[in-house]
Amino acid sequence: MPIDPYILLLLGTVGLAALLPARGTASDVVSGASTAAIAFLFFLYGARLSTREALDGLKHWRLHVTVLACTFVVFPLLGLAARGLVPVFLTHPLYQGLLFLTLVPSTIQSSIAFTSMARGNVPAAICAGSFSSLVGIVVTPLLAAAVLGSSAGGFSADSLLKIVLQLLVPFLAGQALRRWIGGFVTRHKKVLGLVDRGSILLVVYTAFSEGMVQGIWHQVSPVRLAGLLAVEAVLLAVMLALTWYGAKALRFSREDRIAIQFAGSKKSLAAGLPMASVLFGAQASLAVLPLMLFHQMQLMVCAVIAKRRARDTDETVTVAAPAAASRTAVGTGTRSG
Numbered sequence: 001m002p003i004d005p006y007i008l009l010l011l012g013t014v015g016l017a018a019l020l021p022a023r024g025t026a027s028d029v030v031s032g033a034s035t036a037a038i039a040f041l042f043f044l045y046g047a048r049l050s051t052r053e054a055l056d057g058l059k060h061w062r063l064h065v066t067v068l069a070c071t072f073v074v075f076p077l078l079g080l081a082a083r084g085l086v087p088v089f090l091t092h093p094l095y096q097g098l099l100f101l102t103l104v105p106s107t108i109q110s111s112i113a114f115t116s117m118a119r120g121n122v123p124a125a126i127c128a129g130s131f132s133s134l135v136g137i138v139v140t141p142l143l144a145a146a147v148l149g150s151s152a153g154g155f156s157a158d159s160l161l162k163i164v165l166q167l168l169v170p171f172l173a174g175q176a177l178r179r180w181i182g183g184f185v186t187r188h189k190k191v192l193g194l195v196d197r198g199s200i201l202l203v204v205y206t207a208f209s210e211g212m213v214q215g216i217w218h219q220v221s222p223v224r225l226a227g228l229l230a231v232e233a234v235l236l237a238v239m240l241a242l243t244w245y246g247a248k249a250l251r252f253s254r255e256d257r258i259a260i261q262f263a264g265s266k267k268s269l270a271a272g273l274p275m276a277s278v279l280f281g282a283q284a285s286l287a288v289l290p291l292m293l294f295h296q297m298q299l300m301v302c303a304v305i306a307k308r309r310a311r312d313t314d315e316t317v318t319v320a321a322p323a324a325a326s327r328t329a330v331g332t333g334t335r336s337g
Contacts, residue, residue, distance in 0.1 A: 046174020211285025
């Protein structure tokens with residue numbers, strides 16, 4: 001199970017923030033750059049999302065409703081249930097981060113990649129991830145207001161306004177300009193992907209720098225970190241099981257079940273980090289720690305599951321082919337006789 005190189009960069013960024021946190025004027029400059037990077041990131045999201053593809057994807061509404069229910073209903077309910085683990089397994093700040101993790105939207109890129117690897121419904125995964133990200137821009141802050149309240153760094157109407165200005169407005173601007181810049185974005189996908197990741201690294205550095213200045217890291221011990229990993233492992237296992245067997249109970253095809261499992265069991269680091277920086281302020285470093293750990297865990301586990309699903313499909317085809325050939329031979333022999 002390989003470690004995503006990007007996770008190593010994220011960890012390196014955390015280490016840099018621990019050794020050389022931005023202070024004073026440097027902190028103001030980094031914070032301003034982070035805000036601009038977040039806005040540009042969501043502008044690119046808007047420019048990439050094809051409105052026509054999104055509308056076409058609405059035809060498979062049962063699948064999308066299922067994924068959205070897993071992402072914004074089942075996940076948060078499990079997060080609320082984890083409240084009973086405080087203070088035995090989790091400190092209150094770590095629990096707030098875990099609860100925030102359950103509120104963020106699903107991923108797009110990894111959901112598509114794993115669905116393709118497992119021979120699932122790739123177009124459905126594309127639309128499901130896109131819908132989740134779009135809905136999450138509005139729903140995640142509202143859910144945070146409902147379940148986190150004042151603990152989310154003083155969550156208020158001002159926080160909602162910041163979300164709208166930093167995330168939703170740039171996204172809508174990207175959609176509006178897609179007609180003219182969509183081709184450019186598509187042609188330079190790899191380069192702009194580096195901009196995406198660089199923006200996230202800047203957000204991480206800003207959040208963890210503020211955490212270091214506030215002296216927040218004394219709240220996390222190795223025992224608490226181990227407890228957090230154990231809780232997240234159980235959370236991921238429960239969601240993987242619910243999305244797979246729940247989709248079967250709802251009579252989805254195997255290809256659709258694969259898309260539902262990979263889109264409905266994941267959480268987006270790219271969408272969650274910018275939102276956490278707005279909602280939690282100086283507390284964002286602890287708030288995003290559970291999300292960063294869960295992100296790597298879901299990549300490792302889902303890579304193994306995707307390969308297994310693909311292998312199961314290959315074995316089914318291998319078994320079915322001789323059986324079909326045998327039936328054909330029998331039918332030919334009968335007609336000859």
